[in-house]
Amino acid sequence: MLCRRPARKLSQRANAKGLERHVPVDKNMKPVLDAAEVNALLAKVFPQLNESAHEYQAIEVFPGGCTVRLNATERHLRPGNTVSGTALFALADIGGYVCVLSHAGPDALSVTTNLSINFMRKAEAGPIDGHCRILKLGKSLMVFDIDMTAGPHGQTIAHAVGTYSIPPKR
Amino acid sequence: MLCRRPARKLSQRANAKGLERHVPVDKNMKPVLDAAEVNALLAKVFPQLNESAHEYQAIEVFPGGCTVRLNATERHLRPGNTVSGTALFALADIGGYVCVLSHAGPDALSVTTNLSINFMRKAEAGPIDGHCRILKLGKSLMVFDIDMTAGPHGQTIAHAVGTYSIPPKR
Amino acid sequence: MLCRRPARKLSQRANAKGLERHVPVDKNMKPVLDAAEVNALLAKVFPQLNESAHEYQAIEVFPGGCTVRLNATERHLRPGNTVSGTALFALADIGGYVCVLSHAGPDALSVTTNLSINFMRKAEAGPIDGHCRILKLGKSLMVFDIDMTAGPHGQTIAHAVGTYSIPPKR
Amino acid sequence: MLCRRPARKLSQRANAKGLERHVPVDKNMKPVLDAAEVNALLAKVFPQLNESAHEYQAIEVFPGGCTVRLNATERHLRPGNTVSGTALFALADIGGYVCVLSHAGPDALSVTTNLSINFMRKAEAGPIDGHCRILKLGKSLMVFDIDMTAGPHGQTIAHAVGTYSIPPKR
Numbered sequence: 001m002l003c004r005r006p007a008r009k010l011s012q013r014a015n016a017k018g019l020e021r022h023v024p025v026d027k028n029m030k031p032v033l034d035a036a037e038v039n040a041l042l043a044k045v046f047p048q049l050n051e052s053a054h055e056y057q058a059i060e061v062f063p064g065g066c067t068v069r070l071n072a073t074e075r076h077l078r079p080g081n082t083v084s085g086t087a088l089f090a091l092a093d094i095g096g097y098v099c100v101l102s103h104a105g106p107d108a109l110s111v112t113t114n115l116s117i118n119f120m121r122k123a124e125a126g127p128i129d130g131h132c133r134i135l136k137l138g139k140s141l142m143v144f145d146i147d148m149t150a151g152p153h154g155q156t157i158a159h160a161v162g163t164y165s166i167p168p169k170r
Numbered sequence: 171m172l173c174r175r176p177a178r179k180l181s182q183r184a185n186a187k188g189l190e191r192h193v194p195v196d197k198n199m200k201p202v203l204d205a206a207e208v209n210a211l212l213a214k215v216f217p218q219l220n221e222s223a224h225e226y227q228a229i230e231v232f233p234g235g236c237t238v239r240l241n242a243t244e245r246h247l248r249p250g251n252t253v254s255g256t257a258l259f260a261l262a263d264i265g266g267y268v269c270v271l272s273h274a275g276p277d278a279l280s281v282t283t284n285l286s287i288n289f290m291r292k293a294e295a296g297p298i299d300g301h302c303r304i305l306k307l308g309k310s311l312m313v314f315d316i317d318m319t320a321g322p323h324g325q326t327i328a329h330a331v332g333t334y335s336i337p338p339k340r
Numbered sequence: 341m342l343c344r345r346p347a348r349k350l351s352q353r354a355n356a357k358g359l360e361r362h363v364p365v366d367k368n369m370k371p372v373l374d375a376a377e378v379n380a381l382l383a384k385v386f387p388q389l390n391e392s393a394h395e396y397q398a399i400e401v402f403p404g405g406c407t408v409r410l411n412a413t414e415r416h417l418r419p420g421n422t423v424s425g426t427a428l429f430a431l432a433d434i435g436g437y438v439c440v441l442s443h444a445g446p447d448a449l450s451v452t453t454n455l456s457i458n459f460m461r462k463a464e465a466g467p468i469d470g471h472c473r474i475l476k477l478g479k480s481l482m483v484f485d486i487d488m489t490a491g492p493h494g495q496t497i498a499h500a501v502g503t504y505s506i507p508p509k510r
Numbered sequence: 511m512l513c514r515r516p517a518r519k520l521s522q523r524a525n526a527k528g529l530e531r532h533v534p535v536d537k538n539m540k541p542v543l544d545a546a547e548v549n550a551l552l553a554k555v556f557p558q559l560n561e562s563a564h565e566y567q568a569i570e571v572f573p574g575g576c577t578v579r580l581n582a583t584e585r586h587l588r589p590g591n592t593v594s595g596t597a598l599f600a601l602a603d604i605g606g607y608v609c610v611l612s613h614a615g616p617d618a619l620s621v622t623t624n625l626s627i628n629f630m631r632k633a634e635a636g637p638i639d640g641h642c643r644i645l646k647l648g649k650s651l652m653v654f655d656i657d658m659t660a661g662p663h664g665q666t667i668a669h670a671v672g673t674y675s676i677p678p679k680r
Contacts, residue, residue: 108589
């Protein structure tokens, strides 16, 4: 079973510390795949994503967004013993991919056209949650952002905004 | 089934349009200036911002963020009769400036080091609100993001993430 | 007459200081408008760009790119007496617009979808040259970057990368 | 006629493919490590970078920039059999890291603060070269960009701009 700790609980913990984290939602969007279906699709079409363990996974899909998780281990670290920018980029990129697969349909050939990422705090090995929000879902482009949070206080360690190009329906 | 408690439970206070917009807040941050004080400072140190009317202004300052507004007129439009990217960039940039002035103190010499902006929807002349959130407030850098919303449905028309460099205390 | 000091001369001066500035070029691209034609088009469809003087202008169009210029005055300054981020954003955005108008044809309704800008050095009032390069010219998207240089040493004061969405041919 | 001496005169040394790629250089910068020294440092402080083969490596260090290479294999691909965005992000990030290590000195604790990447064309498995240029080398921040080229025509497949934070000298 993949997602024992729902993202909301994180939010509740965060609130206790004086942090608030609401994921804005466009309820008019209708996901067509849930998290389990997306994870199954990822395992099939993108085997390189998780070479061994379930490092990157969809935790939840909801109208207008999703939550993804990186279970960061030793191999995701960089000098300074913090999770590398590349591992966090991968989490952001997979967050957008889960958004597009779940909301625009399971066409694996959607591709990132650009992504801008800011690194705010260091993160140790452990779970890092990515809270994704679809900012625009058009016919050919989807724009999303993602807050990546980690640690006992659920602080934002990185943030990214990206665009996926959606291929024409075949 | 993977996740029982979806993040959108948070959406129960959603507005009539089915869109929800919560600005995450770090309640541990303490603003040192309010919106009126920031507007007075802007008028004094940055007269170029509002050559005539009160086009760009701080609406609210709260712990961890602020709201700014552009009252877009004919002169902010570009071909297609939509608010220009430059006018929206200016709103994003002033949103970050209000964040840094209100939270790091009234040093006018803080400067933007980078800003990444996505344009999602067209906006007509009229008020455009910028919902700003401080993602990190360090000694020398502040990172923020801003959702720019407009129109009867309060849709996000643009989104930006930027960094301000804060000069050393003198 | 608009461009007395061609961009290359800047480059030659720069070389004397130990700086080199080559604009990479894809010679397979064929511009369909030259700088004078683009300036005439801008004056017609985008009167807001230059409310009074010729502040923003195309200086040169060449296969795969263009040079644009901002003649920055007092009104483009921000606190610290340096050219504002907004004025430089406008130069970057107009650089992309000149690229798309000159290379994809004079459809004024091409719009910026995103732009990421870095500010490296302060610039005083005076001419700021934007050296633009088309990184990709597709059917529906054009990606470009721009080096903005100023001052006696022709140093890069800002750099941006952006994407324009090109409307379908009508 | 507007401009007599077009910037593309610089293109006369263009290559056989009609594409030209000059990396602008600030000759006043003095690298303190060469490519072999940087590769040795990377192997020591960042073993996660190349788990098995020499996938990511510095090819050349020159004043004001460097060239890095990704030897992309099957494991760097994503759906569509193209090199993944994450593998290209890693190349861009390592390009900036090589710039900062070689020019600001071998302090492994410099970290990326932000990076914005655009993906322009698909790339197959094989070598991908990253041409890096230092846009600014300050005391605490370094800004760089990178053109990533691949394939028989050496086309730009991706482009990134990023910032590294340099820790204070100890």
